[in-house]
Structures are given as C-alpha cells and as structure tokens.
Amino acid sequence: MKRPALSIACTLAGVLLASGCGYDATVVPTAEPSAELTPAPASAPPECSDATATYPASAKADGPALQRIKQRGRLIAGVSADTYLLASRNPIKGRIEGFDIDMVNAVARAIFGPDGADKVSLRVITAADRIPVLQSGDVDIVVRNMTINCSRWADIAFSNEYYRSGQKILVRKDLADQGVNSPDQLTNLKVCAPANTTSLDNIAKAAPGAKLVPAINHTGCLVKFQRGEVDAITGDDTVLAGLAAQDPYAVVPNQAAFTAEPYGIGVNSDDVDLVQFINSVLETERASGDWQGSYAEWLGPLLNVKGKQPAPNYTRPLPG
Amino acid sequence: MSQTATQPGPSQAGVSGAAASPGTRTAPVDQPESVSGVHLREDVPALLNRWQLIAVVTCVLFGVLVALLQSLSWQANGRAADNAQQLVRVQELQSSLFRADALASNAFLVGGLESPAQRAEYDAALEQVQRDITDAARAQPADADALAQLNVAVAAYATDVARARDNNRLGLPVGAAYLTDAGQGLRADVVPILTALVDANTDRVVTEIGGQHPWLILAVGVLALLVLWWVNRQLAARFRRRINLGVAAAAVGVLVITLIGVGYAAVRDSNNSDVADGSLQRAFDGAQTRTAANDAKANEARRLIQRGSGQAFEDAWIVAGATVDENLTRTGYSDAWNSYVDAHNEIVALDEGGDWDAAVALATDPAEQSTRALTAFDADSRELVTDASLAATQDLRNGGPTALLLILLTLVVAGAAAGAVTAGINQRRKEFS
Numbered sequence: 223m224k225r226p227a228l229s230i231a232c233t234l235a236g237v238l239l240a241s242g243c244g245y246d247a248t249v250v251p252t253a254e255p256s257a258e259l260t261p262a263p264a265s266a267p268p269e270c271s272d273a274t275a276t277y278p279a280s281a282k283a284d285g286p287a288l289q290r291i292k293q294r295g296r297l298i299a300g301v302s303a304d305t306y307l308l309a310s311r312n313p314i315k316g317r318i319e320g321f322d323i324d325m326v327n328a329v330a331r332a333i334f335g336p337d338g339a340d341k342v343s344l345r346v347i348t349a350a351d352r353i354p355v356l357q358s359g360d361v362d363i364v365v366r367n368m369t370i371n372c373s374r375w376a377d378i379a380f381s382n383e384y385y386r387s388g389q390k391i392l393v394r395k396d397l398a399d400q401g402v403n404s405p406d407q408l409t410n411l412k413v414c415a416p417a418n419t420t421s422l423d424n425i426a427k428a429a430p431g432a433k434l435v436p437a438i439n440h441t442g443c444l445v446k447f448q449r450g451e452v453d454a455i456t457g458d459d460t461v462l463a464g465l466a467a468q469d470p471y472a473v474v475p476n477q478a479a480f481t482a483e484p485y486g487i488g489v490n491s492d493d494v495d496l497v498q499f500i501n502s503v504l505e506t507e508r509a510s511g512d513w514q515g516s517y518a519e520w521l522g523p524l525l526n527v528k529g530k531q532p533a534p535n536y537t538r539p540l541p542g
Numbered sequence: 543m544s545q546t547a548t549q550p551g552p553s554q555a556g557v558s559g560a561a562a563s564p565g566t567r568t569a570p571v572d573q574p575e576s577v578s579g580v581h582l583r584e585d586v587p588a589l590l591n592r593w594q595l596i597a598v599v600t601c602v603l604f605g606v607l608v609a610l611l612q613s614l615s616w617q618a619n620g621r622a623a624d625n626a627q628q629l630v631r632v633q634e635l636q637s638s639l640f641r642a643d644a645l646a647s648n649a650f651l652v653g654g655l656e657s658p659a660q661r662a663e664y665d666a667a668l669e670q671v672q673r674d675i676t677d678a679a680r681a682q683p684a685d686a687d688a689l690a691q692l693n694v695a696v697a698a699y700a701t702d703v704a705r706a707r708d709n710n711r712l713g714l715p716v717g718a719a720y721l722t723d724a725g726q727g728l729r730a731d732v733v734p735i736l737t738a739l740v741d742a743n744t745d746r747v748v749t750e751i752g753g754q755h756p757w758l759i760l761a762v763g764v765l766a767l768l769v770l771w772w773v774n775r776q777l778a779a780r781f782r783r784r785i786n787l788g789v790a791a792a793a794v795g796v797l798v799i800t801l802i803g804v805g806y807a808a809v810r811d812s813n814n815s816d817v818a819d820g821s822l823q824r825a826f827d828g829a830q831t832r833t834a835a836n837d838a839k840a841n842e843a844r845r846l847i848q849r850g851s852g853q854a855f856e857d858a859w860i861v862a863g864a865t866v867d868e869n870l871t872r873t874g875y876s877d878a879w880n881s882y883v884d885a886h887n888e889i890v891a892l893d894e895g896g897d898w899d900a901a902v903a904l905a906t907d908p909a910e911q912s913t914r915a916l917t918a919f920d921a922d923s924r925e926l927v928t929d930a931s932l933a934a935t936q937d938l939r940n941g942g943p944t945a946l947l948l949i950l951l952t953l954v955v956a957g958a959a960a961g962a963v964t965a966g967i968n969q970r971r972k973e974f975s
Contacts, residue, residue, distance in 0.1 A: 245684040248742040250691055252733050296896050303849060304715035311718065311849070313653030313710045316899065318849070343896040377779040441719040448705075448716075468714045 223225070259392050270372035272464035274383045274484050275538040277494055279502040283333060284452040289388075291333060291362055294345045299326040300361040303346040304441040306464030308367050316444020322365045324516040325384055325487065329363065332503045348439055350418040353377050356452045356490050356537075363500070364488035367458055369420055379493065380486035383532040384513075387458040388479020389424050392454055395471045403475035405456070407430035414452040424481050425456045440465060447472060458483050463524040484532065492542060505534065586780065590971050593635070596771045597963035601792055604766035605956020608803050609949045611755050611762070615807060616945035618753025622814065623938035625750055626822055627744040628682045628932040635674040635828030636736045637927075639696065640836035641920060642667035643728055646703045647843035650721050652906045654711040660908060668700055678739075683774065695731045699724050718847060731740050749940070751818050754811035756804045763800025765791055772961070776883060781970055788966015792959035799955045806948055810941060817937045825930035827869040832923035834865035839916050842886055844895060846902050856890065873926060878919035885912035 229265040273512050283292070291297055301322060302309040309322040323344075330338035346363055352368055356363045356378045367387070370380045391413070393402050402408070409431030415421040417436035426434060437443045443455045444465045455465060455472075462474045489497045508531050517529035646921035647666040649656035675696070679689045709717030774789045792802050841859040845852030861884065882929055885904065889912060892901035908917075 245682070245742075245746055248685045248688040248738055250738045252689045261786040298830075305717050306715050311847075312713055313650075313717070314713050316653065344849060344898075399730050414662070439719075440724075441716050445719045445723055465716075468709070468716050 228241070246510040270375060272535065272537065273370050273375060274380075274486070274532075274535045276380055276382050276486070276501060276534075276536060277498050277532070277538050277540055278536040279382070279505055280495070280498035281332075281502040282495070283499060285493075287362070287490075287493035288333065288499055291496075296341050297304055297326070297330045297333060297363070298343045298345060298353060298361045299329075299349040300345050300364040300366060302325065302353050302366045302439070303344075303347075304365060304439060305461055306467055307342070307442035307524065308460055308464065309365070310464070318346075321385070321516050321520040322367065323364050324520070325511075326363070328507055328512065329487070329500055329503050332506070338542070349416045350520045351501050352488060356488050359490060362493070362496065366488075367461060367483075369458075369483045370486040371420065373426070377491070379489045379491050379497045381489065381497055382534045382536070383484040383486055383505055384507075385460070385485040386530075386532050387460050387483040387485055389421055389456060389481040389483060390459045390462055390474060390477055390479050391425075392447075392457075392462040392465055392472050392474045393457040394447075395473050397453060398473040398475045400455075403477045405432070405480055408432040408454055412451065413454045413456055414446050415456050416440055416443065420481075421457045428480050430495050435484075444468060444472070459525065460521055463521070467524055469525075501534065501536070504531075507531070584780075586974055587971065589776070589780075589861060590967055590974065593773045594967040595966060597770060597789060597967065598960045599781075600766050600769040600773075601612070601796065601956050601960035601963060602763060604796055604799075605953050605959070608799060608956070609760055609763045609952045610805060611759050612807070612945060612949045612952060615754045615810065616942065618750045619810065619814065619938050619941070620919065622747055622750035622753065623935040624681065625743050625746040626825075626938060627931065627935050628685070629740065629747055630825050630927060630934075631674055631678050631681070631738045632685075632736060632743060632827060633826065633833070634927060635671055635678065635692075636733075636740075637832040637836065637924070638667045638670045638674065639699075639728065639732060639736075639831050640833045640840065642671070642703075643699075643725060644836040644839035644843070644916070645720065646688045646707070647725065647840045647847070648906050650706060650710055650717070651843055651846055651902050652828055653713075657908050660913075668696075671696055682743070685739055685742065687861060688735055688742075692732065692735045693741070695727065699732060700727050704728060721847070722844075725840065727829060747818070747822070751814045752811075754807045754814060756807035756811060757897055759803040760800060760890060763796055763803070766796045767800075770796065770963070773967075777967070777970055781973065786966040786970065788962040788964070788969065791962040791966070795955045795962070797950050802948065803952065806944070813937065813940075817934050821934040821937060824873055825927050825934055827873045828923050828927040828930060831866050831869040831873060832927065834862040834869070835882070835919055835923065836887070838862035838866065839882075839912075840911075842905055846898070846905055848890070849898055859886070865914060865922040876919060876921055876922065878915050881911060882915035882919060885910070885915060 258342050268273065276511075301318060303311045303318050305320065305322070307320050309320040311320055326342055326344070327339040330342045332338070345355070347355055347361075347364070347366065349366070352364045352366055356364055368374075368380075369387075370383060374380070381407050391403075391405060391408065397411075398481045405425060405428035408425075408429040411432055412435050413425055413429065413432040414435045414437050415425055416439045423436065425432065429432060432454075435443075435446060437446055440455065440457050443452065443457075446452045447455055447465075448469060455462065457465075459474070459479060466472045466474050487500050489500065504513075513531045514529060517531075522529055543620060626654065645660050645667065649660055672693075675689050675693050679686045702720045706717045707719035709715075709720060711717075749951050770789050771791045774786050774793075777786045777789065778784050838859045840857040841862060845859065846854060847854035863886075866879060870879065889901045889904050892898070892904065905912050907913065
C-alpha cells in the first residue's frame with residue numbers, strides 16, 4: 223500500500239514542481255571593455271629641412287586640377303563641422319561657418335568668380351579622414367585645421383601656411399584656479415585628444431604621466447569633459463578657444479604653446495597647379511585684408527591676440 | 543462485454559481463489575504448485591484486494607495525470623499568450639525608441655525651429671517607452687534585471703538627446719556630438735538589451751506554444767488500459783469469466799477520455815502552430831518593420847548632419863531598408879513605404895548633387911513626402927502590430943472553458959472508472975465468498 227502511494231505522491235510532486243517553475247532570468251550580454259589607449263610608438267618622421275616650404279604661387283587657372291574643378295562646376299572641400307570658430311555648423315543659419323570656411327570660399331571665389339561660395343560642396347570629415355579623402359580624390363582640398371609637417375608631405379601637398387597655431391591645454395575651471403597651466407602638471411589626470419592626430423602624439427611626449435583618452439574629435443572630447451570622464455583636453459589654441467566658448471567651466475589657462483602648428487590647405491600630391499593657385503589666393507587675401515577680416519570675425523575676440531598672416535615660404539621646388 | 547459464466551475445467555478445479563463457482567475456497571495442500579502458470583496456493587481475497595488497489599490507483603492516477611497534463615497545457619497556452627504579449631511589448635518598445643530617434647535626429651537638422659507636433663511625438667514616444675518598460679517588468683519578473691539595465695540605457699539616451707537639443711538651440715556644435723553619442727548609445731547599449739529580451743521571450747513563447755502533450759496523454763491512457771487489461775486477465779484466469787464488467791467499463795472510460803484528450807491536445811497544438819506562423823509572426827514582422835523604417839529615417843537625418851560624408855549612415859539606411867522590404871513580402875505591400883523610399887532617393891540625389899539645403903528641407907518638412915510617408919507607414923505598422931498581437935493572444939487564450947470542462951470530465955470519468963473497477967472486483971469478491 224505504501225509503495226504505490228509514495229510513487230504517486232512523488233510523480234505528482236514532480237509534475238507540480240515542473241509546472242510551477244519560473245523562467246530563467248533574461249541574460250544581457252556584457253559589452254567587451256574597450257582597450258586602454260597606449261600611444262603608438264612614434265615612428266621617425268620623414269626628414270625635411272622646412273615643412274612649411276611650398277610651391278611658388280601662380281594665379282594661372284588652366285592646370286589639370288583646376289580644369290577638373292571648373293568642368294565639375296563645384297569645388298569639393300573637406301572640412302570640420304564641429305570646430306567652433308574654425309568650421310562649425312550654425313544650427314540657426316543652417317550652414318557651416320568659421321575661419322576655415324572663409325578660406326574655402328576665398329578659393330572658390332577665385333575659381334568661379336564672386337558667386338563662387340555658392341559653388342562649394344562641403345564634405346564633413348573627421349581628422350583621421352583628412353589624408354585618405356585627398357588621396358582618394360573624394361575632395362579637392364582639405365581645410366580642417368591641418369598642421370603642415372614633413373610626414374604629411376610624404377602623402378599629400380600643402381598650400382602656404384595660412385595660420386600659425388600652437389598646441390595648448392584646456393582644463394576644468396577648478397584645476398585652472400589651482401594653477402594647472404602646462405602639460406607637466408597633468409600627471410595622473412585624464413587628457414583627451416582626437417584619435418590619430420598629432421595632438422595625441424604631442425601630449426604623449428609632453429605629458430608622459432597623463433592618462434590619454436581618445437575621442438572621435440575635439441567636440442567628442444568636450445562631451446567627455448562635460449560628463450566628467452576627462453579632466454583636460456589638448457589641441458590647437460584655436461580649437462580649444464572654440465571649446466571653451468561652449469562651456470563656462472572649461473578654461474584655457476594662460477600658457478605658452480608647447481608646439482607650433484602651422485595650418486595649411488591640404489591638396490592631393492598630384493594637384494600641384496591647385497597648390498600654386500591656392501598660394502596666390504592666400505596672397506590676395508593678405509593684400510586685400512580679407513584674411514584680417516576673417517580673423518577679426520572668428521578668432522580675434524576669443525584669442526585676444528592680434529592676428530598675423532604667416533609669411534609665404536615658396537622654397538619648395540616644383541616636381542619634375 | 544457480457545460476463546461469461548463458464549465453469550472451471552478439471553485442471554483448474556483446485557486453483558486457489560480462481561474459483562469455478564462462488565464458494566470455492568483455496569486449493570488443497572496436496573495439489574501441485576501450479577497449473578497452467580497459476581499458483582495453486584494463492585490467497586485469492588488478498589489478490590483481489592491487490593488487483594483492486596492496482597486498478598483503482600491506475601484509474602485515479604490516469605485521471606490525475608491526464609487532468610494535470612490538460613491543466614499544464616491550458617496554463618502553457620496562457621503563458622504562451624503572456625509571453626507573446628511581452629515579446630510584442632518589447633518589440634514595440636524598440637520601435638518607439640527608434641521612432642523617437644528618427645524624430646530627434648530629424649529635428650536636429652532644423653535647429654531650434656523644430657516642429658511642435660514632431661517634438662510632441664518624440665515626447666510621446668519616450669513616454670511610451672517608459673510605460674512599456676514598467677509594464678514589461680511587471681509582466682515578466684525574469685525580465686526585470688534586463689529591463690532595469692534598459693531603463694538606465696534609455697535614460698542615458700534621452701539625456702544625450704536633451705543635451706544635443708539644448709546645445710543645438712544655443713547654436714553650439716557640441717550638440718551634434720551629443721546626438722552622435724545618443725545614436726551610438728542607442729545602437730550599442732540599448733539594442734543588445736532589447737535583442738536579449740526578444741530572444742528570451744521568443745524562447746519562452748516557443749517553449750509554451752509547444753506545451754500541448756497529445757502523445758503524453760496517449761501514453762498515459764495506453765498504460766492505464768494495459769494495466770486494466772492485465773487486471774482483467776488476472777481475474778479471467780481465476781474466475782473463468784473473460785471480461786469483468788467493472789474493469790471493462792473503466793477501460794472504456796479511460797479509452798474515451800484518452801481519445802478526447804489526445805484529440806483536443808492535437809487540435810490545440812495545431813492551432814498554436816497556426817498562431818505562431820500566422821498572427822504572432824505578423825506582429826513580430828510588423829514591429830521589426832516599424833523599427834527598421836524608423837532606423838532608416840534616423841540614418842537619413844544623420845547622413846545629412848554629416849553633410850556629404852555620411853556614407854556609413856547611408857549604408858545603414860540600405861540595411862534597414864532591406865529589412866523593411868523583406869518583412870513587407872510577408873506582411874503586405876505598402877504604398878507609404880515605397881513613397882518614402884522615393885523621397886529618400888530624391889534626398890540622396892540632392893545631397894550628392896551638392897544641394898544640401900534642399901535635401902534637408904525635403905527630409906525635415908512635415909508637409910513633404912519623406913516625413914509624411916514615413917509617418918503614415920509608422921502608423922500603419924503600429925496598427926498592424928496591435929491587431930496581429932491582439933489576435934495572437936486571443937487565439938492562444940481561447941478554449942479556456944473547454945479545457946476546464948475537459949479537466950472536470952477527465953476527473954469525473956476517472957473517478958467513475960475507479961468506482962467501476964471497485965464494483966467489478968467486489969462482484970468477484972462476493973462470488974468468491
């Protein structure tokens with residue numbers, strides 16, 4: 223009597239238990255933590271005696287690159303859209319504007335005439351895209367706070383220097399109040415710079431004790447800064463001025479730039495005629511005072527330094 | 543089914559308990575140990591007690607097990623409906639998020655002069671998301687942890703969009719970076735959680751929808767019939783009556799209940815398959831289509847925000863568009879979607895042709911084809927999902943009263959069968975006495 227009763231009870235208990243069980247908790251896959259950035263070992267930059275040396279200016283507009291642009295009817299320029307003051311999208315006016323954009327428009331006017339600015343196609347690119355888009359021919363020129371250096375001359379060509387910037391640091395207001403105003407004071411602090419830029423390489427050398435945090439661009443750094451993920455941002459003074467203008471708690475302390483950043487307009491290496499033409503445009507800008515007008519409109523009020531267009535350096539021999 | 547009353551043959555005359563006629567007692571001690579496999583020194587009353595117990599327990603166990611299986615199947619269908627509802631809820635949640643993202647991205651393009659109606663729709667979509675998260679956590683405790691993570695991720699998304707909007711209104715470019723982060727966070731942080739929820743609830747629906755057990759009921763019924771047949775055989779061997787009326791009646795009851803149970807479970811099983819392949823799949827496809835369509839619209843806006851350098855977003859648009867097209871082959875052709883695709887192609891042509899302003903105007907103006915068509919498609923998809931999910935859950939919940947009636951019938955018949963075998967064996971006991 224006992225055995226069947228026991229087996230029945232066991233069976234029923236088993237079935238009831240099976241029916242009463244809940245579901246396993248939903249498992250969410252955990253994201254792989256992103257690898258910490260270690261600066262790539264700096265390869266020896268190609269030697270050149272004077273990186274800012276470029277081809278002689280020429281106003282002739284009949285070279286192959288200029289013919290190509292004229293036939294297309296548009297000048298395609300790679301620019302930033304989030305570098306306040308240099309090139310950023312004005313959401314109210316619905317257009318990209320800034321000091322760099324004035325340079326693009328000057329080149330376009332020289333090619334197409336007074337309404338040349340209407341014949342510009344702006345392509346928003348990241349800092350890392352600057353050289354690839356020129357090499358692929360996707361754009362005619364890149365005007366995106368691009369430093370002229372020997373290494374880049376190996377890949378592309380540059381116009382004459384159109385602005386002399388320098389790398390500085392931006393810090394939280396409380397750090398600035400404590401006197402932090404140079405890279406050597408950034409030990410153990412988190413410092414942001416755009417990935418694949420000379421800014422990142424430079425800060426790695428200037429502040430070896432700092433923890434480097436890359437971002438897609440400087441505005442991405444500002445997002446991290448506002449979220450408290452980084453304590454400082456490094457970059458060209460022009461860029462940092464634009465970031466500080468967007469956040470009252472971001473301060474660029476008085477400091478000497480720890481690098482010299484000569485900005486040039488990037489061009490495909492084969493488009494020598496375009497480089498020469500742009501150099502002539504920059505001279506026209508100097509003579510007409512338009513360069514000073516652009517500086518006064520965009521950079522002057524925030525940098526509080528009198529602007530001076532760099533002197534031309536046409537000592538680079540023409541290829542062939 | 544008549545009870546045969548054949549007299550025991552000479553060889554069986556002394557079989558203990560297997561009386562040839564009422565009143566026959568145990569076999570004499572000098573009889574052989576067994577005749578024809580039947581033990582001669584058996585305690586017939588004890589055997590009758592044992593067989594009776596076995597037969598009664600078999601009937602009761604049959605009734606309880608079959609009723610339990612029917613009850614489990616009925617509950618499984620209820621749970622399948624609940625899980626299907628949860629699955630659709632999670633997918634609707636995803637659709638609402640992508641709808642919000644499409645609206646936020648589009649609004650970003652027009653700066654501070656965003657359409658109040660679209661802004662209200664964005665707020666409504668996010669509110670719907672919050673409500674759905676709460677409802678989903680209440681409906682399925684196993685999802686609670688994942689939904690808590692989702693809540694955090696959605697809050698981060700909404701914060702980024704709010705910062706993007708605020709900075710955009712001030713004309714500050716950092717707004718675009720916040721919008722980029724919001725979009726990346728939505729796709730990198732929120733979507734994996736939603737995918738995990740969809741996968742888990744799909745597994746639950748599949749498990750529960752297959753919770754009908756016709757073969758198990760059949761196995762229990764056959765086993766019960768075998769036991770009753772064996773009891774009848776034992777009785778027949780000892781009482782020279784081929785069939786015991788009580789046991790036979792019980793067997794008939796068990797057989798009928800088994801057939802009804804198997805038939806009903808098979809019908810429900812087939813119906814569940816129809817629901818899984820029909821209305822539930824339609825709801826699933828509809829929600830996926832709605833998500834993909836809004837993902838496409840968000841990528842269109844981001845492409846324009848990137849201004850001529852948004853090929854990655856155009857690639858994402860193509861992937862989302864392909865998902866919509868594939869699902870539409872099942873849920874039905876849509877004029878609204880085709881109209882939106884035409885408008886998108888025009889936007890791309892304008893952007894690639896250098897007329898970015900016209901492309902933005904076409905993409906953002908609520909009166910233009912792009913926004914109008916997508917809004918119409920979103921509304922159509924939402925309606926389809928609502929209708930299909932309602933049909934699916936109703937179909938799965940249908941049949942509750944029938945199942946209850948069947949459970950009751952099973953228990954009553956099993957009880958009656960137990961009574962019948964008791965009476966049938968009691969009859970033998972009386973004969974033996």
